[in-house]
Amino acid sequence: MTDKDDVVFGAIQQVPNLRSGLADTLIAQIESGALKPGQRLPTEQAIVQATGVSRTIVREALATLRAKGLIATRQGLGAFVSSNPTPPAFTILPNDLESIDEVQRVLELRMGIEYEAAGLAALRRTPEDIERIQACLDALDQAIEEGGYGAQEDYAFHRAILVATHNPYYGRLFDTFGSSMVPRQWARLDRMTPAERRRHATRMRREHHAIFAAIRDGNEMAARRTIRSHLSKSAARFEEMREANLKP
Incomplete structure (x- = not known):
């Protein structure tokens, strides 16, 4: 050595x-x-x-x-x-999210990004944007109702909101993270009772529909408030997991 x-x-x-x-x-x-x-x-x-x-x-x-x-x-x-390493780039790889602490750090980052993006989307959205977000929301609803994780559909819904800002950097930033922004390994649907899964589906549907309605209606403050509330509630659920000492 x-x-x-x-x-x-x-x-x-x-x-x-x-x-x-x-x-x-x-x-x-x-x-x-x-x-x-x-x-x-x-x-x-x-x-x-x-x-x-x-x-x-x-x-x-x-x-x-x-x-x-x-x-x-x-x-x-x-x-x-590497003798000529690629330029430093910020990435989040799926395997990076091995602990609740790491997932919550990603949620904090998302709050900062998506809070502003939701407000801009409410101000700038076009009819085409609304149609795209609605389609993503419908796909997410279907995935959850069928008992799936809905991770890809959730990612597509949030990305569609970023696209509606008409600032391409938002979408490109989300693409850098990929599906790591919605880590399906932490959904824990397989550990839920049927009643818990129904409550989970209802909650997810209500939160996403509130975000969509605010953006569709051009309500900037409501869009910011609902996206922050949605991500904050996700963070609170992970905190409950931490206290219960659950592992993936």
């Missing part, structure tokens, strides 16, 4: 036994220059031995770095810090 390895391992020995923690630490090492462009990373086995995490977690962490363009794998040689 080299002195450089000792420096890197010293920074990652204390991270939680989670892929996200290991990935975040390695990313910080790369961004700070502790791991330099072209430098070979320690082997998977060396990281396992130094940190105590499983080989699976190490591989998932390295896969995250590859997805972000921060490292490249050379056949038979191992993983190296």
Whole structure:
């Protein structure tokens, strides 16, 4: 083991036994220059031995770095810090959302983005926008009534609102996050009783219809209020999960 390895391992020995923690630490090492462009990373086995995490977690962490363009794998040689890494870009990958804390941070981010977007959509929406949002709402209603998660339909509904701002950066930002903005693994419908699922469906339908009605009617303040209320209630439900010590 080299002195450089000792420096890197010293920074990652204390991270939680989670892929996200290991990935975040390695990313910080790369961004700070502790791991330099072209430098070979320690082997998977060396990281396992130094940190105590499983080989699976190490591989998932390295896969995250590859997805972000921060490292490249050379056949038979191992993983190296990219010599010309892609420009830093903010992304949220589905596997990033491993804890309730992380999901709630995403909800906080969404509140900031969608609160403003809903108000702009109410002011700028066109008949075509209203028709598009209505179609997404109908699809979401159907998915929930059929007992599904409705994650893709939910994503499409919220994205349609961003498109209605007629500021393309909103839609592009949501596309960067993808379906991670609505993590289906946290829906927990399979753990609900039939009565709980009915209440969930009713609540989801009521909240989304209120958002749509405010935007359709051009009510800027109501649009902001209903989208914030919807996301705040989602955050409150995750807080209840935390208190119940539930795991995905």
